[in-house]
Amino acid sequence: MPAPPAVAAGEWALLFAAPLLPLVVFAVIGAMSASRRSPHRVAYAYVTPAMLGMAVLILVPFGLGLALAFTRHEHGAFTFVGLQNFVRILKSEGFALTHPLSFYFTLGVTILWTGLNVALHAAIGLGLALILREPTLRLKGVYRVLLIVPWAVPNYITALIWKGMFNKQYGLINHLLGLVGVEPVGWFSQFWTAFAANVTTNTWLGFPFMMVVALGALQSIPRDLYEAADVDGATRWQQFRHITLPLLRPALLPAIILGSVWTFNMFNIIYLVSGGQPNGATDILIVEAYRWAFEQDRYGYAAAYSVLIFLVLLAYSGLTSRLSRSAEGAYG
Amino acid sequence: MSAPHAGDPKPPVRWGTHFFLATFAVATLFPVLWVVKMAFRPEQTFATGLNPLPTQLSLQNFRDLFAAPHFWQQMMNSVVVAAVTTAAGVFLACTAAYAFSRFRFPGRRAGLMAFLVTQMFPGTMMMIPLYHVLDQLGLLDHLAGLVLVYSTTAIPFCVFQLKGYFDTIPRDLEESALMDGASQFTIFWRIILPLSRPAIAVTALFSFMTAWNEYILAATFMSDEAAYTLPVQLQQYVGDYTTEWGHFAAGALLVSAPVMALFFLLQRHLVGGLTAGGVKG
Numbered sequence: 001m002p003a004p005p006a007v008a009a010g011e012w013a014l015l016f017a018a019p020l021l022p023l024v025v026f027a028v029i030g031a032m033s034a035s036r037r038s039p040h041r042v043a044y045a046y047v048t049p050a051m052l053g054m055a056v057l058i059l060v061p062f063g064l065g066l067a068l069a070f071t072r073h074e075h076g077a078f079t080f081v082g083l084q085n086f087v088r089i090l091k092s093e094g095f096a097l098t099h100p101l102s103f104y105f106t107l108g109v110t111i112l113w114t115g116l117n118v119a120l121h122a123a124i125g126l127g128l129a130l131i132l133r134e135p136t137l138r139l140k141g142v143y144r145v146l147l148i149v150p151w152a153v154p155n156y157i158t159a160l161i162w163k164g165m166f167n168k169q170y171g172l173i174n175h176l177l178g179l180v181g182v183e184p185v186g187w188f189s190q191f192w193t194a195f196a197a198n199v200t201t202n203t204w205l206g207f208p209f210m211m212v213v214a215l216g217a218l219q220s221i222p223r224d225l226y227e228a229a230d231v232d233g234a235t236r237w238q239q240f241r242h243i244t245l246p247l248l249r250p251a252l253l254p255a256i257i258l259g260s261v262w263t264f265n266m267f268n269i270i271y272l273v274s275g276g277q278p279n280g281a282t283d284i285l286i287v288e289a290y291r292w293a294f295e296q297d298r299y300g301y302a303a304a305y306s307v308l309i310f311l312v313l314l315a316y317s318g319l320t321s322r323l324s325r326s327a328e329g330a331y332g
Numbered sequence: 333m334s335a336p337h338a339g340d341p342k343p344p345v346r347w348g349t350h351f352f353l354a355t356f357a358v359a360t361l362f363p364v365l366w367v368v369k370m371a372f373r374p375e376q377t378f379a380t381g382l383n384p385l386p387t388q389l390s391l392q393n394f395r396d397l398f399a400a401p402h403f404w405q406q407m408m409n410s411v412v413v414a415a416v417t418t419a420a421g422v423f424l425a426c427t428a429a430y431a432f433s434r435f436r437f438p439g440r441r442a443g444l445m446a447f448l449v450t451q452m453f454p455g456t457m458m459m460i461p462l463y464h465v466l467d468q469l470g471l472l473d474h475l476a477g478l479v480l481v482y483s484t485t486a487i488p489f490c491v492f493q494l495k496g497y498f499d500t501i502p503r504d505l506e507e508s509a510l511m512d513g514a515s516q517f518t519i520f521w522r523i524i525l526p527l528s529r530p531a532i533a534v535t536a537l538f539s540f541m542t543a544w545n546e547y548i549l550a551a552t553f554m555s556d557e558a559a560y561t562l563p564v565q566l567q568q569y570v571g572d573y574t575t576e577w578g579h580f581a582a583g584a585l586l587v588s589a590p591v592m593a594l595f596f597l598l599q600r601h602l603v604g605g606l607t608a609g610g611v612k613g
Contacts, residue, residue, distance in 0.1 A: 306457030
C-alpha cells in the first residue's frame with residue numbers, strides 16, 4: 001500500500017497555529033485592556049481564549065449537530081425533514097417497545113447501566129478510602145498506589161483485556177468457574193451475562209477515581225470531631241452516619257454527578273467489551289447513535305438520537321444541581 | 333470502622349484488614365499482570381491457567397511491533413497529538429480558571445455553566461458534524477483535526493479542576509503584591525501559577541490522558557494507517573476473527589507505561605488536587 005507522509009508541511013503549520021490563534025486574540029485583548037480602563041476588561045482577557053476555542057470547536061459542531069437532527073441523509077445530500085426523526089425515535093417506529101433497537105429499551109439499559117456503575121464506584125471507592133485513612137495502618141501508601149492502577153490503564157486496553165477474560169473458550173473467568181465445576185458460560189450470548197461483563201469491566205476501571213476523591217475529602221474532616229464524639233460515647237456507626245457522611249457529601253456529590261454523566265456516555269466499554277451482543281441489546285444510547293450514523297449512514301436520525309441523549313442529561317443535571325444546592329444549604 | 337482512635341486496634345482486626353486489602357489489590361492487579369505475562373510470551377493466543385506471573389521472558393512481540401510498517405510513525409503521531417493537546421489545554425484552562433476564580437464579571441456564571449454543559453454533549457453528536465467539517469477542511473487523516481478536537485474536550489474539566497485549586501489560594505498574597513505595585517499579570521504569572529504547580533501537573537496529566545488514550549474519534553477520522561494513533565493500531569490486533577494477543581499486550585504495555593509513570597509521580601498531588609476541585613467546583 002502506498003503510504004503518503006502522514007503529516008505534510010502545511011499540516012504542521014496548522015497543527016501549531018491552531019493553539020496559537022487564541023493566543024493572538026489573548027494578546028490583542030490584553031493590549032486593549034491595558035489602554036482603556038474598564039473594570040472587567042482584565043477578566044475578559046483571561047477568559048476569552050478558552051471561550052473562543054470552545055465556541056469554535058464545541059458550539060459550532062453542536063449547532064451543526066442540532067441542525068442535522070432535522071434532516072435526512074441520502075447519498076451525501078441532506079434534506080430538511082422537520083421533526084420527523086424525533087417523531088420516529090420517540091414513537092419507536094419500526095420496533096416494538098421491548099425490541100433492543102427501540103429508544104425506550106436502550107434508554108432503560110442506559111439508566112440501569114449508569115445507576116449500577118455509579119453505585120458500585122461510590123460504594124467501593126468510599127469503603128476503600130475509609131479503610132485506607134486509618135492513621136495507624138501500615139503499608140497504606142503501597143495499597144493506595146496499587147489500587148489506583150486501573151485508573152492509569154487506558155480504558156480501551158482495559159476493555160479489550162476484559163473482553164478476553166470473558167471469552168467463552170479461553171477466558172480466565174470460565175476457567176475459574178470450571179474449577180468449581182461450572183460449565184463454560186457464553187457471556188455474550190445472553191443479555192444479563194453480557195451486561196454483567198460490561199458492568200464488571202467498568203467498575204474495575206472506575207472505582208479508583210471515587211476512592212481518590214473520597215480520600216481527599218476525608219483528609220479535610222477535622223480529627224477533633226471524632227474525638228469529641230468518642231468522649232460523648234458515640235458508636236463508630238453513629239460517627240460515620242452523623243460526621244463522616246454529611247461532611248463528605250459536598251465533595252462526593254459533584255464527583256458522583258460528573259461520574260454519572262461520564263458513565264452515561266461511556267462509549268468504549270460497551271462498544272469494545274460486549275459490542276452490543278446479543279443483537280444490540282446491551283448497547284447504551286451513545287453506542288446506538290454511533291451505529292445509526294457510522295454503520296447505517298443515517299446521520300440525521302443519529303443526530304436526533306444524540307440530541308435526545310443531551311436532553312436527558314440536561315434534565316438529570318438540572319435535577320441534581322437542585323439536589324446539591326439543597327445539600328449545600330443543609331450543610332453549609 | 334472509620335473513626336481514628338488513639339490506641340491501636342486489636343491485632344486480629346488489623347490482620348483482617350491487611351488480608352482484605354491484599355486480596356483486593358491482587359484481584360485488581362490481575363488483569364494488568366495478565367497483560368505483562370502475555371507481552372513477554374512469544375505466542376499470540378490468550379494466556380490460560382491461573383498463574384498471573386510471567387513464565388517466559390521473550391522480546392519477540394516487541395520486536396514484531398517495532399518492525400511493523402508504521403509503528404514509529406504512529407508512535408510519533410500519538411506523542412505529537414498528546415503533547416500539543418496538553419500544552420494548549422493547560423494554557424487555556426489556566427487563564428480561564430484564574431478569571432473565574434478571581435474576578436466577578438458579567439457572564440461569569442453563564443460561562444461556568446456553559447463549561448459544565450459541554451460535558452453532557454454526547455460524543456456522537458459532535459462526531460457527525462466534526463466528521464463533515466474536517467472532511468470539508470481536508471483534515472480527515474490529519475493530526476491537526478485530532479488536536480483541535482481533543483483540546484476542546486479537555487478544557488472544561490481542566491478549568492473546573494484549576495478553578496477549585498485557585499479558590500483555595502489565600503488572597504492576602506495578591507493584595508500585598510498589588511500594594512507593592514505588581515500588575516495583574518505579574519500576580520498571575522509569578523504568584524498564582526507557581527503556587528499551583530501540583531494542580532497544574534494533575535490537570536496536565538488529565539489533558540495528556542484525554543489525547544493519549546482516545547480511541548473512537550481517532551478510529552473514525554483516520555483511515556490511513558500512517559495517520560493512526562497508537563490506540564487505533566492496537567485495536568486492530570484484537571479483531572473479531574483473529575486476535576494477536578501477544579502483539580496487543582506488548583503494545584498495551586508500551587502505551588500504558590508513560591501514563592502509569594506519570595500517575596505514580598503525581599499520585600500524592602492527585603488526592604489534594606482533585607478534592608479542591610470537587611469541593612468548590
